[in-house]
Amino acid sequence: MSQSNVRKTRSWLLFWRGSDKGLAKCKTVTFGDPAAVEGGAIYGVLSVLTVGIVWQLVAMAQIVPPLFWPSPGAVFDKFIQIATEGYKGFNLFEHLGISLYRVMAGFGLGCLFGIPVGLGMGLNRFIKGWMDPLIEFYRPVPPLAYVPLVIIWMGIGDGGKVLLLFLATFSIIVISARAGVASVAIQKIHAAYSLGASRWQVLRHVILVNALPEIFTGMRVAMGVCWGTLVAAEMVAATSGVGWMVLNASRYLNTDIVLMGVILMGVVGFLIDMCMRKLEQKLIPWKGKGRG
Amino acid sequence: MSELRVQGVTMTYEGADGQPVRALENINFSMNQDDIVTVLGPSGCGKSTLLNIIAGFLNPTSGRVFIDDREIAGPGPDRGMVFQHGALFEWLTVGENVSFGPRMAGIDATSRLASVDELLQLVGLAGFRDTPIYNLSGGMQQRVALARCLANNPDVILMDEPLGALDALTREKMQTLVLKLWQETQKMVFLITHSVEEAIFLGSRLLVMAPRPGHVVKEFRLPFAAAGLSADPREIKSSREFIAVREEILEMIWSMEEQH
Ligand SMILES: Nc1ncnc2c1ncn2[C@@H]1O[C@H](COP(=O)(O)OP(=O)(O)OP(=O)(O)O)[C@@H](O)[C@H]1O
Ligand SMILES: [Mg+2]
Secondary structure: OOHHHHHHHHHHHHHHHOOOOOHHHHOOOOOOOHHHHOOOHHHHHHHHHHHHHHHHHHHHHOOOOOOOOOOHHHHHHHHHHHHHHOEOOEOHHHHHHHHHHHHHHHHHHHHHHHHHHHHHHHHOHHHHHHHHHHHHHHOOOOHHHHHHHHHHHHOOOHHHHHHHHHHHHHHHHHHHHHHHHHOOOHHHHHHHHHOOOOHHHHHHHHHHHHHHHHHHHHHHHHHHHHHHHHHHHHOOOOOOOHHHHHHHHHHOOOHHHHHHHHHHHHHHHHHHHHHHHHHHHHHOOOOOOOOO | OOEEEEEEEEEEEEOOOOOEEEEEEEEEEEEEOOOEEEEEOOOOOOHHHHHHHHHOOOOOOEEEEEEOOEEOOOOOOOEEEEOOOOOOOOOOEHHHHHOHHHHHOOOOHHHHHHHHHHHHHHOOOOOOOOOEHHHOOHHHHHHHHHHHHHOOOOOEEEEEOOOOOOOHHHHHHHHHHHHHHHHHHOOEEEEEOOOHHHHHHHOOEEEEEEOOOOEEEEEEEOOHHHHOOOOOHHHHHOOHHHHHHHHHHHHHHHHHHHHO
């Protein structure tokens, strides 16, 4: 075997099996060492398989009536059926698309306004003074609590749902952008001024870039919260969307559709987070390495 | 021929308990083109305060600082800064860090590139232009910091314990580099250090400061910096003259510590 093949096999093993038998073999203290929990993807696969098997076994044993506990196969059949025939006028991907559109709109607007407001709060006493009580006041209120208000004010269109998701995103982004500004080492700012940068250039080339890792972490959290708030948002008198589909199906005790929707939302949420993590690695490769 | 003048600089901070802290009292000195001035003194004697006033980050309570006939009223590209650590932009490559100043000044990319390669050559980092900062060792990062401030062609280079975070061997190499840059670029250098040996070796002039209130107790004019590149640094540091100065300064610093 060539050198690079050995290395590939080694990293493959590390990824799937973990480091306790691999690289960390020579260490005697592994309990408490973060390196001891690296890798081990195989256990994740096993865990998902186990859940699937238990699910199937319970369904086959008919301990719980299929109405409440449909089998994995039945749920998959529903998935195919709704993907091709649709559910109440829209097919599955249209429901998904509508939901994604709402999330993206609310999330996008939240970032668009949240980043400048957060930067402003981190840089200016007046902006901080004005915005701080407002944001601190509404931030702890769960979005579900202002659904009725949103219906009263915005009606049942997409606007209300987007507003709800916007509010959920906005406070998270503001706080992370503000923390990002606060995290800049004063030497960096001093260095930039000494290199002849103007105020505007310091903002753009030092403060903003320096805040990007924090802002991006905030965006990932906000995206998770948004996706989670979606069901609440689609309770605002919707007639489409995966959140609405789940709620609607539960009324008719279509447990298979409910389960399918829940799994679908989980998978899509996971995929979104994975994309954002990849994007983060690409856009912010220096994250966590700030010793320059 | 540029000149830096510090005239009657006094700095009084408001302390945490509301008591005034007299960090600097009536500092006067001037330096010109041939000078590399090192500053030595116990912790809290106002070295960083003085440097930050010259850099323009602090307004003195009274007194003025001039470069030639321009009075300093804020930071500017005529005074390059080298910090102990943490002042490089880790989101930029080595080359982008070095060309940061020219880029801010709006100089176009092609003419920037040529001078970057020249500067990296000068500080011994040829071939590292596209390396990310975070992949460099501490000593290499300080080389980048030096190149970055030289890119703006400043009149004076201000350094606050630039080699303080480096290991002993790297530190000695970097001392030679500082001397080389001083001799080749003909810039004024103002360097704060905690190492007595470093202050003597690098300073054509050495200011010893004492605290409460911060003031200059004694100034030395030393020959070692001028000789530092032509002779073996270790020989210079173990020469009789060098050791005599070192003992004198250590004596002064010890007696300062005992008074408090
Ligand atoms: N922002 C500030 N507010 C109040 N007091 C300050 C402030 N900055 C510095 N001081 C005080 O001024 C004095 C001089 O501080 P300075 O940082 O200039 O000392 P230094 O000689 O650089 O010390 P070191 O060798 O530890 O770096 C110290 O007594 C310090 O406590
Ligand atoms: Mg200091």
